[in-house]
Amino acid sequence: MTIPRIVILTGAGISAESGMGTFRDAGGLWTQVRLEDVATPEAFARDPVMVLDFYDMRRQRAEAAEPNAAHYALARLQAARPGEVLIITQNVDGLHEKAAQAEGADPAGLIHMHGEFANGLCAGCGHRWKWPGGRMTVESACPACGARRVRPDVVWFGEMPYRMDECFAALAACETFVSIGTSGAVYPAAGFVAEARGAGARTLELNLEPSEGAHYFHEARNGLASQIVPAWVD
Numbered sequence: 433m434t435i436p437r438i439v440i441l442t443g444a445g446i447s448a449e450s451g452m453g454t455f456r457d458a459g460g461l462w463t464q465v466r467l468e469d470v471a472t473p474e475a476f477a478r479d480p481v482m483v484l485d486f487y488d489m490r491r492q493r494a495e496a497a498e499p500n501a502a503h504y505a506l507a508r509l510q511a512a513r514p515g516e517v518l519i520i521t522q523n524v525d526g527l528h529e530k531a532a533q534a535e536g537a538d539p540a541g542l543i544h545m546h547g548e549f550a551n552g553l554c555a556g557c558g559h560r561w562k563w564p565g566g567r568m569t570v571e572s573a574c575p576a577c578g579a580r581r582v583r584p585d586v587v588w589f590g591e592m593p594y595r596m597d598e599c600f601a602a603l604a605a606c607e608t609f610v611s612i613g614t615s616g617a618v619y620p621a622a623g624f625v626a627e628a629r630g631a632g633a634r635t636l637e638l639n640l641e642p643s644e645g646a647h648y649f650h651e652a653r654n655g656l657a658s659q660i661v662p663a664w665v666d
């Protein structure tokens with residue numbers, strides 16, 4: 433990918449209107465279950481059944497979910513400006529891909545820094561593959577090494593997010609940084625706006641309400657992503 437002129441960071445809020453739920457809003461996932469019990473390597477080692485069930489429930493919800501107007505608007509922007517727009521998503525729900533396929537956008541313009549529900553990962557040999565569907569259990573075997581240590585390909589707390597070098601290179605060179613549907617609570621993603629602004633980019637927050645990092649943004653528009661993102665794109 434060429435150096436993108438526009439870098440867009442998305443979080444759970446862009447998928448809220450697709451029925452995916454968020455983490456820290458009222459009724460969010462972290463109000464229902466402790467992240468320490470389901471989203472750390474220690475939790476997986478301690479109780480793999482609980483962790484695998486938590487992700488199975490969310491994967492099934494994602495498989496049934498459809499992108500909303502915000503996902504489609506970003507995909508239209510990417511299709512209209514090939515190579516110029518990079519989406520870095522914290523989401524693992526696959527909704528940006530579904531929108532990109534529908535709008536003919538290049539999937540190379542998408543970085544899943546926290547992984548994807550769509551893949552299985554072997555905690556034994558590190559093999560990653562497209563999850564064929566169905567439940568992921570402690571009996572699931574790695575197609576490469578046969579080990580029964582299969583986990584969802586998502587980045588847990590305490591693990592290094594994916595493709596950070598590419599993310600920071602894009603933040604250092606982009607003209608515009610837009611953050612959509614994220615509370616700004618989780619690092620390193622929460623630090624992206626400061627990186628981009630420090631490198632001279634214009635920064636914009638599109639969110640239901642001001643995030644924890646709102647003070648870093650030159651401009652903010654608050655409202656539902658399905659309304660304010662298409663309004664910004666179009």
Ligand code: BV8
Nearest residue numbers: 443444445454455456522589590592613614615619640657
């Ligand atoms: C790492 C997995 C190092 C997949 C997730 C103290 C200070 C700084 C950092 C730390 C610290 N203590 C610990 C850390 C590090 C830690 C961290 O940041 N902890 C936080 C809690 C303080 N970070 C890490 O561990 C990261 N790794 O640092 O590694 C390292 C170095 C060397 C070697 C090895 C390791 C890894 C972080 C990734 C964790 N995995 N998810 C999954 O299960 O989904 S994080 C999880 O939170 C999700 O990925 C999610 O995307 C992410 C952020 O949440 P949001 O997306 O922002 O969602 P949230 O609900 O919070 O907010 C939603 C927003 O949308 C709200 O603002 C709301 O108003 C808005 N909204 C709602 N509805 C709408 C809307 N907006 C528009 N329209 C709507 N309709």
